[in-house]
Amino acid sequence: MSTEALRFAAAAPTATDTACTHCGLAVPEGLVDAQSDRQFCCTGCHTAFTILHEHGLDSYYGFAERREAPVRASGRSYEEFDHPAFAQLYVTTTAEGLARTELYLEGVHCASCVWLVERIPLLQSGVVRAELDVRRSLAVVEWDASVVPLSTVARSLDLLGYPPHPFRGVARDDMRRREDRAMLVRIGMAGAIAINVMLAALALYAGEVNGMESRFTTFFRWVSFAITVPAFIWPGRVFFTGAWASLRTKSLHMDLPIAIALAAGLVRGSINTFTGEGPIYFDGLAILIFALLVGRFLQQRGQRMAADAAELLHAIAPSTARIVEQDIIREVPAEALLPGMVLDVRAGETFAADGLVQAGASSVNAALLTGESRPTSVVVGMPVFAGTLNIEAPLRILVEQAGETSRIAKLLRQVEDSAKRRAPIVQMANRLAGIFTAVVLVAALATFVIKTQLNAPAALDDAIALLIVTCPCALALATPLAITVAVGRAAGNGMLIKGGDALELLATPGTLVLDKTGTITEGRTALTSWVGPEWVKPLVLALEEGSSHPLADGFRRAWPGLDTPPVERSQHVVGGGLEGVINGQIIRVGSPRFVAQTLTETPDHLLAAITALDPTHTPVHIAIDGVLVALAGLGDQIREDALASLQQLRARGWRTVMLSGDATDVVASVGRVLQFDAQDAIGVASPEDKLAFIERCKKAGTVVMVGDGVNDAAAIAAASVGIGVHGGAEACLATADIYLTRPGLSALVELTEGARRTMRVIRRNIAFSIGYNLIGAGMAMVGLLTPLIAAVLMPTSSITVVLGSWYGHTFARRPRGAAAISENVA
Template sequence: MSTDTLRLAGTIRTAHPAVGEATLCAHCSLPVPSGLIQESAEHQFCCTGCHTAFAILHEHGLDSYYGFSQRREAPVQASGRSYEEFDHPTFAALYVQSLPGGLSRTELYLEGVHCASCVWLVERVPLLQTGVLRAELDVRRSLAVVEWDPNTITLSAIARSLDVLGYPPHPFRGVARADMRRREDRAMLVRIGISGAIAINMMLAALALYAGELNGMDAGFTHFFRWVSFALMVPAFVWPGRVFFTGAWASVRTKSLHMDLPIAIALAAGLVRGAINTITGTGPIYFDGLALLIFALLVGRFLQQRGQRLAADSAELLHAIAPSTARIVEQGTVREIPAEALLPGMTLDVRAGETFAADGVVVLGQSTVNAALLTGESRPASVQTGELVYAGTLNVEAPLQVRVEQAGETSRIAKLLYQVEESARRRAPIVQTANRLAGIFTAVVLVLAAATFGIKASFNAPHALDDAIALLIVTCPCALALATPLAITVAVSRAAGNGMLIKGGDALELLASPGTMVFDKTGTITEGRTALVRWVGPAWVQPMVLALEAGSSHPLAEGFRQAWPTLGTPDVIDAQHVVGGGLEGTINGHRVRVGSPRFVAASLTATSDVMTAALRAEDDIGRTLTPVHVSVDGELVAMAGMGDRVRDDARTALDTLRANGWRTVLLSGDAVDVVRTVGVSLGFADGQAIGGASPEQKLAFIEDAKRRGRVVMVGDGVNDAAAIAAANVGIGVQGGAEACLATADVYLTRSDLSALVELTDGSRRTLRVIRRNIALSIAYNVVGASMAMFGLLTPLAAAILMPASSITVVLGSWYGFSFPRKDRTPPRGSRTELAAPHVLEVAA
């Protein structure tokens, strides 16, 4: 080492008014604990990690690292991981890219990166490991790009080297895509801002020119303002307006007519003609209309792009549904790793109240699992050793150890979300039809403009070019393009005010006429939470039940607490929780048990005649509801039926939809008996209340029903997401999972099903407004084109008429009666909380 390096990296003692003399670590320069100071050693270290890193750098001649004025701000704490999962074929398929010559490349997120010294050190990894060809670090994103020869070194060995240096690596994905999107959005917003600023200044110059024409402005000032307008117009074309010329050129190269083509021709013709008139000092210049046109079109394009991304994002929702990290068990120790690094064969440690990060088999423990996210089953199911559990589902009661079978993109939930994405893509024919119509419109406009110019030029008409430009401007697709989206925008805005979030006009159009409406049960027809539906027993038992359930996180315990929120609870002695059974304890000298019938029956010594008769009569408990029995001192004294309550307005809303021509079907993953009972109570016909349907079966049912007509799917969970995406219109209800929200065409923020009635009625009214707007736009284009072709319309008049037509469409949409504004304040006496259960109290 050099003298300077030794001064920086050696044993340094410094005086400090607060801590006195301190020994600093030779690697990270942090104080060394007194217990780690070795008096005879040349260098001192705050931890073994720093000692190891220092030795590696010194051994490979990388002492220049200590010449940086700023180095690590924390000790090196190597995790000690083997990183064997980085060598697994599944990991390679997800994160490793093959390069020419048999080389490999990957991107890794590194912990602990903060300064230039980190960059220097990471990029010296090729000097530490034979076979590593390149290592580059983006310090801002902590992103390391590594290239290596897999025949010489494994990725796990490279990862261990980075870990020893104090930069634990993790798989890196998704961030690059997000950064790209942010850059695109930022660039578009900058274009919109610049075009808007130019348009405003252009209007000020145009206002001066228009006022000058009326009041006889001096020719010098007129000439000045015309050149100012031209100077403002050029940057508007060069930057914000360039996107239209790019699209037009792509249309020409691919030989497919696109709406950008007539826009680009009109803009170019207007600019050329305006420039000529500016130079010659004669004729109109059109620059104000062109600037406003660029600004309006850019705003519309930005909103369209943002909407089109929603369906494409469905596959990324796996990260929101499944946990981002997981605990794995290795050689008796538990450590946390990113969920992306999970591989088959690993053992997960999943505690009560946590979500499973992968599909797997239970190898230790027993518990109950809430799988409503995937299956729609409202009641938690018991699981034990040897049984399957799935990513995204909830471990309710007790810790489990699970051997990973499928993780990440191969898990069941990921496959469902992939089906969601595929179903969304199959809607492309609608877009293709719109593109064909746009192509026809574009072709007609171009032919008419060319014919107008050619015919008039052959007769040496003085205004042949002006008439062609007027035709291109007056038939600009603004009015026709606004006819539908503006009516939809107003309708969507007003619907949002009424608690209905609508993503697109195709949903409104499809909902305007009746078809088949398919409903999920759990969380859609019902409230989606466990509640006390039936109670059989005396009231004096209820405080005892609450006392035992007070500390439990089980959904059944929450159901009891919601049903009896004002009851006091006595003290419990020797409370015990039996996994898969229930709770027991001593209350006021009595031994009380609350739980499953089998658990309670194990301690029974007697059952009163009243309870025996009640057990025979209450056949719903145990068949369509989850039974909970209560015993006191070995005698069965009460029982409860826990279930998912039907929404209060469900029957009224369903009857109204049926009266309006909709065919209704109940399709649920819940138990067949439960679904059949709910279906009968809500008036579903025979064969239209289907239970036990898996997510895959729901998707198949929707696909089959679509062959016979229009289908609307209403649901709330990931188990419904694929069916929602496959339906002609998907509707997500309040409380649904994020995947359902992202894939649904409509999302209801209200819990009442009457919103569906308002949605279908409002869609029908919106369609009438759209048809009226289209008729007005077509009439305007026909009249305007005719006037331009016959020389009755100058480019200036066309520029004035173009926004006038748009204003007509705006007014027609704004004052069209689609979704009326409503006061969303709940009426007095409405039930917004859990309704009181049906209670049958039996004398003790």
């Protein structure tokens, strides 16, 4: 036993002062063993101490800083870690044939944790290596799978107080690390070569000024040649690989002029080295490769930053979840969730995975996923899905699918894949970049030939500078980067855009066709008018309280929180309404015909109100003891932002049309309120009629169809741009180009304005790229640029385009995450 452990044991003269031998925390009075000098606060610490002591790892207790909590082994078997599906997702194979995985560990906080975790190979045979990144609580474990299964390794970590969880995203992070490592090694090698070549060049330059024997000049020229060639063979090879791919696929690529420039410089320098006459260029070429690689690395990082903005899943699903194991609840990263786990989800929280309700009853807002604006009741055995919101009460959920395999992830993957679809302006920019590359090659050749005939000493330098400075990197990046950033920002604002072509079409006004129910209106029954005294409302609400009828739901939403009297008895009359007794009075609530059956008196002011009631709304009469006392009108209420949004769209040049399957008088009434032209408020339109109307409108120009994605699916698919709003989300993602997760029409205004701004950023990027290339080409042709200066300017232009796209004012930046999305759909 270590000195530190003995010190802890000796410091325990009384129960209240007794410290745990393993963790150093206070030992509960009932666990103090007066016959032993080793005291433990729990069985977990006792087990951990025994393991360390038996394996001679008592040095652990020499750390001044130790655990902040007792060891609480979960008792899990971790059998799922041995499942082939787990291995496919999280386990890789090293060059030595070992299995490798990355695990998130709970309870990591200090150097002692690092020391202990990295001693796992001593505790468990078959484990070869364990490394712990304490900042991220990330452990890298390598083991021989033929000797020990991963579940056994996981149990060992668990017994020591570090319950492991799979670290999701390993493949992408590994790929990025490999790419970055390879590029940084190339840059480092290119930089080292450039420095050594420069030293040789300095000797040559000094020799030209002060005089140097020819044998030393020849020596330094050959040294420069010998050092520079490896820069072409390894670090600079990426440019020649890209150029060869360009030639093989018969498509002009931006690496082609760079490779030609580098090859021309190397050939000319090599010839001059062998002949002993003329400039050798090696110092400039070495620095050029270094500068180009640094520029490409910065450019890739900028592209990655833009691509990360489009990771829609992280904007919707929560980042953590609480799992339940043997009645113990603890929080883990959402990446650690696996099938078979049990989640504790409280009211107001978003589900982190797909699963079945194991315990509890609540209601779920699934608007994001299904488009259903009304909460859905869930009980034991019913499914719930990641990204949806638990509204009323705590639930226990048995996980079935999590992370990339969840329903929302699969749906959003369609969006991410479709976002790669190239807009016409992207294709135009790519064609322009190819044409520009061809023009640059011809211009460089002409510059070299003409200046050679004129005996210009820097003919080759000027041609090389022209090839480098006019590399169309910035031109090729100008459009896709702007669209990628815009799509990512739009996703954070509740607008899931499948392709850049939709943004381009939305930037120019055309015909905007909107479905009525669920798009212009709320899509649910609401109280639109009330004529009667306030004291009647609690009576109506009491009678409707147990009814599942949509009209009853409208009353409940209109008067939440009202105190209701007890109902003595009640009955539901099919097709009529409700009759009940409250405080000895007979209350009838229902259709005019149903209430009129027992009516003995109708006040004059209510007769006038009946005449004035909007005919497009459902009338509900309320009578007490045969006397009509109140009237209510219920209907599908127009969204609050509908009129203002439509007016803004019209002011920007959009023709707005309402196309609905509802009755003509209902559509006409809504059309008058929202100031549609009479011919643009069309009712009684079947799905076939809607499709035919869209096809006719497309002949005149761009047509955008906005609907709920179910009965409007055919029209949405046929439109130039199809937009799904708050209804039938899965159908929308399958057929629509854009899906709006936010209720209301204000998102349409933001969408069209964001599209217009995105096109403005794209045009600005293209204009800058073309202007830069024209100016750079002109300066190179007249001899104002050296190859080195050109190498510095070329990546600068690309970085400028990256920053211009990232900071371009396209869609407003809003807080990302599940909370923001849930707020939008609530």
